[in-house]
Amino acid sequence: MGFRHAIMTLLLMVSALPAQAQLRVFACEPEWAALVRELAPDAELTTATSYLQDPHYIEARPSLIAAVRRADIAVCTGASLEAGWLPMLLQRASNPDIQPGRPGLFFAADHARLHAPHDHVDRSMGDVHPEGNPHVHLAPDELPDIARALADRLGEIEPGASAAIQGRYIRWRGHWSRMRAEWREKAKELEGHSVVVQHSSFQYLLRWLGVETAVDLEPKPGLPPSASHLSQLLAEPNLGKASAILIASHQDPQPAEWLSEHTGIRVVVVPGTVTGEGPTETLGGLISEIIRQIESAASGVSHGGL
Structure with missing residues (x-):
């Protein structure tokens, strides 16, 4: 009885402690x-x-x-x-x-x-x-x-x-280091390829991968692509080397689709940030999926955007 009483007393003491506030x-x-x-x-x-x-x-x-x-x-x-x-x-x-x-x-x-x-x-x-x-x-x-x-x-x-x-x-750091090593291997196949972008959302990753920016759909950062600017892009010599037109899910797809119709360059739509579900639930998963989509475009395999 003494042992059971001690356990009950301990449980009552613990339950009486103030709950730790949730961060x-x-x-x-x-x-x-x-x-x-x-x-x-x-x-x-x-x-x-x-x-x-x-x-x-x-x-x-x-x-x-x-x-x-x-x-x-x-x-x-x-x-x-x-x-x-x-x-x-x-x-x-x-x-x-x-x-x-x-x-x-x-x-x-x-x-x-x-x-x-x-x-x-x-x-x-x-x-x-x-x-x-x-x-x-x-x-x-x-x-x-x-x-x-x-x-x-x-x-x-x-x-x-x-x-x-x-x-x-x-x-997390150990897992990130392992993923980064895998991305570095994939980057060897992508180095020298180029893509069309809209804004600088993906610039850090593209630069890290060695993927060049052929042209930007925006005439100036943050300004919507205008019809005159898009028409001028058709004369850009770097445009013909682009593997894809890479835009984020939150961006208006119409400028990218217009350029695709006039050039035949595939539009790839990817999330600009994590989505909370599927392969793009985490930052590591997001980067892996963006790389996969760029790889797909660079190899000419058509899997479509997210």
């Missing part, structure tokens, strides 16, 4: 929600955008304001990607922990080497980010540094879970 995370883009899920799978996640949305242009909806107000940390890209909506969201949410310079606001771009920074930017240049290309979630060599910094920050916000978060980061 609440606001992710500006799906890629960072996916990375948080790898490091802190029990976190309560709210994501502001989806793979079918352009992250440059998001409305600061009441539901998002409420999510930021109650969040412990916001994980965003930075490098001015969310400049059109995040400052207003932070102001309206009035969460003192999630403000510039506070631990509760994490910018992935602060922990990566960005391509194409500009000393001078004005509106005549289009949608150019002075810090550099913000679409760093498709940079195989930069993601480990971002993930490590995020693991450290999550552990700072939630000290009791820090050791578990670091353990998951180490496992």
Whole structure:
């Protein structure tokens, strides 16, 4: 009876302990929600955008304001990607922990080497980010540094879970290194190929693979392809060497389809970020699928886009 009484007493003591609060995370883009899920799978996640949305242009909806107000940390890209909506969201949410310079606001771009920074930017240049290309979630060599910094920050916000978060980061890093080695082997077959793009969304990965950009459907970054610009592209000498016209799921397919009709170059549509399901549920899966689609186009095999 004494042993049973001791067990019952212990169970009552444990049940009386306050429950550990669940880590609440606001992710500006799906890629960072996916990375948080790898490091802190029990976190309560709210994501502001989806793979079918352009992250440059998001409305600061009441539901998002409420999510930021109650969040412990916001994980965003930075490098001015969310400049059109995040400052207003932070102001309206009035969460003192999630403000510039506070631990509760994490910018992935602060922990990566960005391509194409500009000393001078004005509106005549289009949608150019002075810090550099913000679409760093498709940079195989930069993601480990971002993930490590995020693991450290999550552990700072939630000290009791820090050791578990670091353990998951180490496992994630090992898996990422193995995938990166596989991608490097595939890159040997793709080096020297070229594709038509729309915006710089895939530039980190294309550059890493050694795949060149033949032409850009946009006349200037962020400006929709115009009929006159598309007509001018037909005279571009690099166009005939392109293996595919690569666009993201959230982009208007009509310019790419028009160019395809006039050139015979295949249109490949892939998600610009994780989708939350299937092979593109994680960042590693997303990169693998984009590479597969480019491989397919380069080899002339027709599997269609996502």
